Structure formats: C-alpha cells, structure tokens
Amino acid sequence: xxxxxxxxxxxxxxxxxxxxxxxxxxxxxxxxxxxxxxxxxxxxxxxxxxxxxxxxxxxxxxxxxxxxxxxxxxxxxxxxxxxxxxxxxxxxxxxxxxxxxxxxxxxxxxxxxxxxxxxxxxxxxxxxxxxxxxxxxxxxxxxxxxxxxxxxxxxxxxxxxxxxxxxxxxxxxxxxxxxxxxxxxxxxxxxxxxxxxxxxxxxxxxxxxxxxxxxxxxxxxxxxxxxxxxxxxxxxxxxxxxxxxxxxxxxxxxxxxxxxxxxxxxxxxxxxxxxxxxxxxxxxxxxxxxxxxxxxxxxxxxxxxxxxxxxxxxxxxxxxxxxxxxxxxxxxxxxxxxxxxxxxxxxxxxxxxxxxxxxxxxxxxxxxxxxxxxxxxxxxxxxxxxxxxxxxxxxxxxxxxxxxxxxxxxxxxxxxxxxxxxxxxxxxxxxxxxxxxxxxxxxxxxxxxxxxxxxxxxxxxxxxxxxxxxxxxxxxxxxxxxxxxxxxxxxxxxxxxxxxxxxxxxxxxxxxxxxxxxxxxxxxxxxxxxxxxxxxxxxxxxxxxxxxxxxxxxxxxxxxxxxxxxxxxxxxxxxxxxxxxxxxxxxxxxxxxxxxxxxxxxxxxxxxxxxxx
Numbered sequence: 147x148x149x150x151x152x153x154x155x156x157x158x159x160x161x162x163x164x165x166x167x168x169x170x171x172x173x174x175x176x177x178x179x180x181x182x183x184x185x186x187x188x189x190x191x192x193x194x195x196x197x198x199x200x201x202x203x204x205x206x207x208x209x210x211x212x213x214x215x216x217x218x219x220x221x222x223x224x225x226x227x228x229x230x231x232x233x234x235x236x237x238x239x240x241x242x243x244x245x246x247x248x249x250x251x252x253x254x255x256x257x258x259x260x261x262x263x264x265x266x267x268x269x270x271x272x273x274x275x276x277x278x279x280x281x282x283x284x285x286x287x288x289x290x291x292x293x294x295x296x297x298x299x300x301x302x303x304x305x306x307x308x309x310x311x312x313x314x315x316x317x318x319x320x321x322x323x324x325x326x327x328x329x330x331x332x333x334x335x336x337x338x339x340x341x342x343x344x345x346x347x348x349x350x351x352x353x354x355x356x357x358x359x360x361x362x363x364x365x366x367x368x369x370x371x372x373x374x375x376x377x378x379x380x381x382x383x384x385x386x387x388x389x390x391x392x393x394x395x396x397x398x399x400x401x402x403x404x405x406x407x408x409x410x411x412x413x414x415x416x417x418x419x420x421x422x423x424x425x426x427x428x429x430x431x432x433x434x435x436x437x438x439x440x441x442x443x444x445x446x447x448x449x450x451x452x453x454x455x456x457x458x459x460x461x462x463x464x465x466x467x468x469x470x471x472x473x474x475x476x477x478x479x480x481x482x483x484x485x486x487x488x489x490x491x492x493x494x495x496x497x498x499x500x501x502x503x504x505x506x507x508x509x510x511x512x513x514x515x516x517x518x519x520x521x522x523x524x525x526x527x528x529x530x531x532x533x534x535x536x537x538x539x540x541x542x543x544x545x546x547x548x549x550x551x552x553x554x555x556x557x558x559x560x561x562x563x564x565x566x567x568x569x570x571x572x573x574x575x576x577x578x579x580x581x582x583x584x585x586x587x588x589x590x591x592x593x594x595x596x597x598x599x600x601x602x603x604x605x606x607x608x609x610x611x612x613x614x615x616x617x618x619x620x621x622x623x624x625x626x627x628x629x630x631x632x633x634x635x636x637x638x639x640x641x642x643x644x645x646x647x648x649x650x651x652x653x654x655x656x657x658x659x660x661x662x663x664x665x666x667x668x669x670x671x672x673x674x675x676x677x678x679x680x681x682x683x684x685x686x687x688x689x690x691x692x693x694x695x696x697x698x699x700x701x702x703x704x705x706x707x708x709x710x711x712x713x714x715x716x717x718x719x720x721x722x723x724x725x726x727x728x729x730x731x732x733x734x735x736x737x738x739x740x741x742x743x744x745x746x747x748x749x750x751x752x753x754x755x756x757x758x759x
Contacts, residue, residue, distance in 0.1 A: 147421035148429045150307035153298070156420075160295045169204045174220040174287060176211025176373050177366070177405055183235065184208075184219035190235050191221075194242040204246065207296075210374020210409075212287030214274055216526040217257065220287075222269065229269040230255040260524065260546060274525050277544045279506065281514050282490045283530045286374030291409050294416035297377040303422050305496035306381050309388060310428045318389040319345060322492070324500035326512035331357055331448075331485030332563065332589050332665070334511075334578040340482060343472035344390040347480035354387045354395035355476065355483040357453055361400065361445035362561030363612060364520040365592035368486040370528050371516075372399065372406035375490070376413035380436060382489030384423070385496065387434045390482050394435050398453050401440040410438060445562075445616035449664045450483045452618065463618045464664035485590065487516055507533030511577035515588065519545050521595035522552065531576070538572040541595060552597040556681070560589025562609045562616075563669035565676030566602060585676045587669070601696040602681040603688055607635040609673040617666065624667030627658040631674060640701045643689045652678060697758045700743045707734050710755035717747035717756060 147153055173179075173188050188208060195201045212220045217231035223245055230241065230252065237255055244250040256265040257272050269275050289296035297303075309318055323338030344352065356379060360368040372379065383395050399407055414436055417423040425433040439457050447453045447462040454476045456462040475481025491513060495503045504512045511533040517540065518528055524546030531540060537557060541547065548554050556566045565586030567574065574580055578588050596605065610632045619625045631654050637643045655671030662668045678685060687693050694702040707717070713731040725741040728734030736747070736756075748756045 147303070147307070147427065150304075150311050150428060153303060153307050153428075157298050157301070160299050168225050170207050170224040171204050172207050172209050172212075172220075172222040172224065172287070174210075174212045174218055175208035176215075176218075176287075176370055177403075178211060178215040179218035179220060180405070182218045184233075186235050187219050187221065187233055187238060190238045191242070194238055195246075198242055198247065200242070200246060207290045208292075209288060210286045210291045211370040211528055212269075213283065213370075213528040214269075214272075214525065215528065216524070227268045227270070229257060229267065229272070231257050274527065274529070274544055274546070277539070278530050279514055279532045280530045281494050281503075281506075282371065282378075282487055282516055283374075283528065285378065286370060286528075289375070291374050291376055292412050294377060294413065294420060297375070301497065302377055302493075303381055305493035306384055306422065307428050309385050309496060310430050310432055315345060315389045315391065318385060318496070321500050322389075322495060325491075325495045325503040326500075326507075326510070327488070327491055327495065327503065328511065328578060329484055330487035330491075330515065330588075330590065332560070332587070334588055337484060337488055340472065340484070341386060341389050343470070344392075344480050344482040347473050349480040351394075351477075351479045352387075352390055352392035353476045353479055353481040354383050354390070354392045355450075355453065355457070355481060356383055356395070356397040356489055357448065357450065357483055357485045358397055358399035358403075358406070359441050359448045359453060360403075360486075360590065361443070361448055361616070362563075362590060362592045363609075364518060364594045365561060365590055366518050367516045367528065367591045368399075369403050369406050370518075371486050371490055372397075372403070372410055376406075376410045377417065378490045378493060379410075379486055380413060380417055380423070382492035383436060384427070384434050385492050386482060386484070386489065388432055390480070392482070393433050394437075396437050396439050396457055396476075398439045398441055398447070398457060400443050402443055407438060407440060414438070444618070445612075446618045446664070446666050449666055452664065453483070454481065461618075463620045464666075466663065487591070508575065508577045510579055515576065515591060517591045517593045519593045519595065521558075521593075522548055522597040522600070523595040524549050533577050534575050536573050537567065537576060540576070540593070541572070545595070548595070548597050552599065554595070555598050555600050556596045556602060556605075558594040558596070558605065558609070558673065559592070560587040560672070561592045562613050563587060563665065563672055564589045564592075565672045566596075566605060566680065567676070568680040570680075585672070585679055587672070599696055599698065601639075601694050601698040602677045602684050603635065603694075604639055604696075604699055606674045606677045607632065607639055610635060610670065613666065613670040617670075621661075621663035621667060623658045623661040624663070624670065627654055627662075628667070628670050630654055631658070631671065635674070638685065638688050639694075639699045641688070641692050641699075643685075645686070645689055648678070648682075648685050648689065703743055703758050704738055705736050705741055705743060705747065706757055706759055707736055708755050708757060709733060710753050711751075712753055712755070714752065716750045716752065720746040720750040722746065 221230040221233045327337045328334040358368045451465040452462040471481040516530045711733040725737045
C-alpha cells in the first residue's frame with residue numbers, strides 16, 4: 147500500500163462491488179458452530195441454491211463466531227436480517243423454499259423469547275445482543291474473516307494509514323494513554339504506559355508479541371477474535387510496532403486452535419499481498435513483519451517470560467523480573483507483549499479518538515470487556531459489555547439466568563487465577579479495582595456460572611488440580627505448595643478433613659501467593675481463598691458434619707429410599723451392584739456398603755422416592 151488515498155480508492159471499489167450483491171446469507175463458521183454442523187449446513191445450502199437457480203442471486207458468507215454459541219449453527223438472511231438459530235441440514239430446504247423463493251419466514255427456526263415466547267426476527271432485538279456494546283466484536287459474525295476485502299470495507303487499516311502518515315510514534319502512545327486502555331489479558335496494566343517503557347528502552351532491535359495462549363478452562367475469547375476478525379489484531383500489532391520502534395512481531399497461539407491459526411495465516415498472506423505488511427508501509431520508511439508461533443498448550447506459557455522462552459525454542463518456564471520484557475525481552479531485546487483483545491482495541495481508539503473510548507466504562511476501567519459465559523447459564527456464549535456493568539446484568543439480562551429454575555450460587559471470574567463470587571456480589575461493578583477488592587480479578591474474561599447444585603469445596607479442588615497439572619515446576623512454592631493444598635482439599639472432599647486442615651489451607655495459600663516466581667503460582671490460591679471467604683460454611687460442613695451441602699462429593703453421600711417408594715422394582719433392575727433389595731409393592735432399602743453411588747436408581751425411580759443425603 148503506497149498511500150492512504152490508495153487504500154481509500156480500494157475501499158470505494160470494494161463498496162461498489164458489495165452493493166451489487168446485497169442479498170447475503172451469513173453462516174457462523176466459528177469453532178462452536180462448526181462443531182455443531184454449520185459446514186454441513188453450508189454445503190447443503192450451496193446445493194439447494196444451485197438446484198433452484200439462486201446461486202447468482204444470494205452470496206454465502208462464512209463468518210467467525212457470532213457469539214450466541216448456545217443457539218448455533220446460526221444463519222442470518224440479508225438484507226432482511228432474519229435470524230435463524232439451531233439450523234440443521236434438514237432445515238435448509240425449508241429456508242430456501244419458503245424464505246428465499248416465497249419471502250415467507252420459517253417461524254420454527256426463529257429465536258423465541260424465553261419469557262413471553264414471542265418469535266424474534268432480527269438478532270439485534272434479542273436481549274443477548276441488544277444489551278451488549280460491541281467494539282472489539284463488532285465485525286465477528288458479520289464479515290468473512292478469510293477475505294481482506296470485507297475487513298477493508300469496515301474502514302480496516304485506515305487507522306494504520308493515519309498513524310503512519312499523520313502521527314509520530316509518541317503521539318500514538320499518548321493517544322493510547324489518554325484512552326485509559328488497560329491490558330485485557332489479566333493484570334490490567336495500562337497499555338500506553340507499557341508501550342512507553344518499550345519505546346524508551348534502548349536497543350538496535352525491538353519486538354511486538356501478541357499473547358494468544360488462552361488456557362483458562364471455559365475461555366474462548368482470543369480464539370473467537372482470531373477466527374472472526376484476524377486483521378483487527380494484525381492492524382493493532384503493526385500500530386504498536388510503529389509506536390515502540392519495532393519492525394517484527396509474533397503471534398503466540400496455542401496449537402489446539404487450528405481454525406484460528408488457519409485464518410490468521412491467510413490474513414497475514416493477504417495483508418502482505420496488499421502491502422499492509424512488509425517494507426515501506428504506506429510509502430513511509432516503516433517496515434513490519436509478523437510471524438505465527440504455535441504453542442504446545444502449556445498454561446504457564448500465558449506468562450509473558452515463559453511465552454518468550456517458548457518462542458526462543460526453550461522450555462516454557464518463567465524468568466525472574468526485573469528485567470521486564472520492555473527492557474530485556476525476546477532474545478534479550480526490548481519487547482512489548484499484549485493479548486489479543488488489547489490489540490483489537492487499538493484501531494478503534496485511533497479511528498474514533500481516545501475521548502470516545504474513555505467515555506465508555508468507569509474512571510480507571512475504560513472501554514468494554516469481552517467475556518466467555520459458560521457453565522449453568524441459559525445463554526452460553528461470547529459477550530462484550532461496557533466496564534462498570536454489574537454481574538447481575540450480565541448473567542440475567544444477557545445470559546438469560548440459570549437453567550431449570552435453579553438458584554444462582556456463584557460465578558468464577560478470571561479463570562484459575564480468579565475467584566468465586568457469591569450471590570451477594572451480583573451487583574458488584576465489573577471493573578479492575580472492584581474485582582480485586584472482592585477477592586477476584588478480571589483475568590482474560592472467563593465467566594463460569596454455578597447453580598445451587600455446585601459444591602464450592604469441589605470447585606476449589608477442580609481449579610487447583612488444573613493449576614498443579616500446569617505448574618512448570620521451576621519454583622518450590624508453586625510446585626510443592628499447590629500440590630499440598632490439593633492434597634488437603636481432596637482430604638476434605640473425601641470426608642477425612644479436620645478444622646486444622648482449613649487453617650492449613652489458608653496458611654499455604656498466603657505463602658504461595660507471596661513466594662511464587664510468576665503469576666501462575668501467585669494467583670493459584672485465589673479460588674481457594676475466595677471460596678473460604680464466601681463459602682466457609684461448606685468447608686466446615688464437610689469437616690464437622692461429614693456432609694456435602696450441595697450433594698456432589700460422592701464420599702460424603704448416602705442414597706436412601708423414602709416412604710414414597712411403591713416397590714415397583716425399577717431401581718432394582720437398574721442397580722449395577724445389586725445393592726437394592728425388597729419385596730414387590732413394599733418399600734425397598736439400599737445397602738450402603740454395596741452402593742457405588744452411580745445414581746442409576748434415582749434416574750429409574752418414577753416416584754422420586756430415592757434421595758441423596
């Protein structure tokens with residue numbers, strides 16, 4: 147690309163071509179919908195369009211993730227914006243015959259409001275979407291991520307052109323500082339200040355790194371962004387490179403994200419082909435190249451010094467800091483590292499101005515945040531909301547509340563490094579400072595919702611088990627301390643714990659937080675400490691009463707047949723260990739020594755006469 151005007155002419159040309167093909171069918175091609183069969187839907191749709199001589203009238207566009215993963219595969223018909231969800235191969239013929247040929251809406255494929263049962267035609271009227279404020283995700287689900295032309299039609303790379311031709315590097319950094327953007331990868335460090343440190347560091351070579359090593363259980367924000375809008379991340383990284391004086395960068399993405407890597411590779415090739423990567427960008431003296439490094443899936447490589455070691459071909463293990471990466475990073479050179487979502491905000495800040503960005507959110511937490519909602523929630527998916535929103539609004543207004551009429555119990559925010567917050571914190575403002583004060587953290591944006599049937603002691607055990615498995619083993623507090631904590635938690639969930647064990651957990655947690663080398667160990671105790679703070683009564687019940695209040699810890703459960711038993715013998719026929727006995731038409735009994743607590747009897751009983759206690 148030789149000039150900004152050349153880019154604008156190209157965008158005008160693409161816009162004219164788009165007007166000639168306004169009838170489009172968007173099919174979600176994110177990993178979630180692909181796994182639900184969206185590619186099969188797309189193949190059959192192509193056949194049906196050809197069979198009805200419609201292939202020249204309607205263009206099929208495979209997009210990235212549309213966010214509403216619970217309702218995939220998703221198909222949207224333009225220009226009417228008719229939103230069809232949970233579309234199967236068998237539904238395609240109906241869409242073609244009714245919608246495309248006759249202009250009649252296929253009512254049974256529309257989204258149905260769970261409260262008033264009304265069918266909703268446009269996705270923009272669905273609470274899941276209408277309550278969001280999308281900046282980072284605005285292109286995801288709307289454009290073909292494998293076609294650079296579609297990104298350019300959203301004014302893509304305009305920010306880069308302006309930066310290189312109208313702004314000096316310090317002006318770029320000042321704009322990012324003024325926006326108040328903080329790193330979206332976990333710690334929330336001010337992005338502009340981080341860039342300033344890297345720019346001020348002396349070095350004959352500097353690097354830009356995008357941390358896409360997303361390893362939190364239940365998190366898929368980075369994956370979806372790379373799959374749905376890879377050029378936005380590329381543009382943000384090139385701008386960052388110009389700002390700090392780097393001419394080379396790496397996207398470190400886990401190998402378990404093959405679709406993200408495939409689309410990123412295509413995006414890099416296309417950006418190079420159009421002169422948006424490489425030498426003398428926009429006719430200036432600035433040159434920049436990007437590479438992809440596929441990680442092997444080690445959670446610790448999300449820590450920036452371990453990530454750099456992995457890129458260098460070494461074992462992914464953290465290094466002591468200081469020196470910080472901005473001073474001595476990749477191959478000993480000054481390096482700036484931000485995550486996917488952070489870079490995805492940069493072009494928006496340049497295009498619309500720092501003031502517009504900082505007007506969203508709260509004082510110290512500006513802009514929006516992307517969250518991946520999973521667990522016991524009606525609307526599983528990817529959402530983007532303004533900072534300062536409450537957890538209640540996210541879970542109930544956007545997420546649709548808890549399934550099956552169950553009560554909300556807790557939300558795990560921030561992944562294994564975060565904390566579990568109870569119902570009393572539902573109206574807490576979602577911003578960096580409020581979450582830290584509550585014993586949690588923003589993290590990269592994973593939200594795991596739990597209902598009344600969740601044992602909080604077992605949840606702490608689950609996350610600590612993950613951390614123990616992912617520890618690199620370099621420092622003793624993390625390697626040995628987290629294992630000792632896990633041993634204690636397993637002892638408690640097995641019914642062998644004591645009150646002294648609870649005190650031991652707290653003591654170990656504080657030591658590990660203080661003495662561990664990197665963020666993995668320093669934050670590993672957070673799920674334990676937060677559940678002890680808000681759900682200590684559950685720990686005490688496990689120890690003092692030998693009881694799991696949620697009824698999930700098997701070693702503390704007994705199955706009992708109540709007086710509601712009619713003696714139908716269905717439970718006897720289903721029990722795999724012959725632990726149930728009794729005469730027909732009389733109350734049966736369970737031999738607790740023979741019972742393996744599989745729950746088959748509960749499922750078989752038509753009278754709800756078998757309970758856990």
